[in-house]
Amino acid sequence: MDSPVLVSACLAGARCRYDGRAATDPAVRDAVDAGHAVPVCPELLGGLATPRRPAETTGDGTAVLDGTARVVDDAGTDVTAEYLAGARRALAVARAVGATRAVLHERSPSCGATRRYDGSFGGRLVPGAGVTAALLSRHGIAVEPAERHAGESG
Numbered sequence: 001m002d003s004p005v006l007v008s009a010c011l012a013g014a015r016c017r018y019d020g021r022a023a024t025d026p027a028v029r030d031a032v033d034a035g036h037a038v039p040v041c042p043e044l045l046g047g048l049a050t051p052r053r054p055a056e057t058t059g060d061g062t063a064v065l066d067g068t069a070r071v072v073d074d075a076g077t078d079v080t081a082e083y084l085a086g087a088r089r090a091l092a093v094a095r096a097v098g099a100t101r102a103v104l105h106e107r108s109p110s111c112g113a114t115r116r117y118d119g120s121f122g123g124r125l126v127p128g129a130g131v132t133a134a135l136l137s138r139h140g141i142a143v144e145p146a147e148r149h150a151g152e153s154g
Contacts, residue, residue: 003098006090006136007032008105009039011146016041020051023105025146038097042110042132045093046086048079055079057109058119060128061087065135071109074121083110087132094141102136106145113145 010017011028031037044050052073059069064080071083087110094102104111112130117123133143 002036003100004035005031005037006094006097006099006102006104006141007037007039008103008108008111008146009041009044010105011103012037012039014039014041016044016050018043018050018052018054023146028103028146037103038093038099040090040093042083042086042090044086045089046082046084048082048086053077054121055083055109056117056119056121057128057131060116061109061112061131061134062129062138064131065138071131072119083131086110087135090132091135091139091141094136094139099141101142101144102133103144103146104130104133106147113143115145 007028010023011025012032013022013024013029015022055073057071063069071080104113108130110130110132113133115125116128118126137143
């Protein structure tokens with residue numbers, strides 16, 4: 001049997017996004033139900049609540065990992081430590097289940113695989129990975145956005 005795929009929990013139907021909603025992708029939910037995918041929410045793993053204030057990165061996830069960028073919510077609170085802790089815990093889950101691939105929710109400051117918001121809270125997308133996506137990639141786990149996998153719904 002193939003190793004399970006790590007997936008963003010919100011794609012599997014968990015109401016864990018910052019706004020308390022899910023971003024359910026039926027194909028991802030079906031993969032979890034069939035035991036082929038393991039859902040994680042790095043923000044919750046890092047100790048943040050749902051709902052929570054929206055957050056954006058001041059640089060891409062690699063810069064956050066390297067200590068040259070931060071994750072800040074829209075009230076100006078630095079939540080970098082929580083995002084880093086959640087990324088490390090998501091990596092630990094991936095290693096524990098033997099995942100070599102992750103399908104993550106695009107645009108998220110944690111899970112965005114290829115695009116993220118620019119840190120201005122103005123709705124502008126820029127290229128770059130989120131914190132968890134960057135950490136998983138750094139450790140050899142192939143990361144892809146859900147919209148390329150099975151269509152993003154949310």
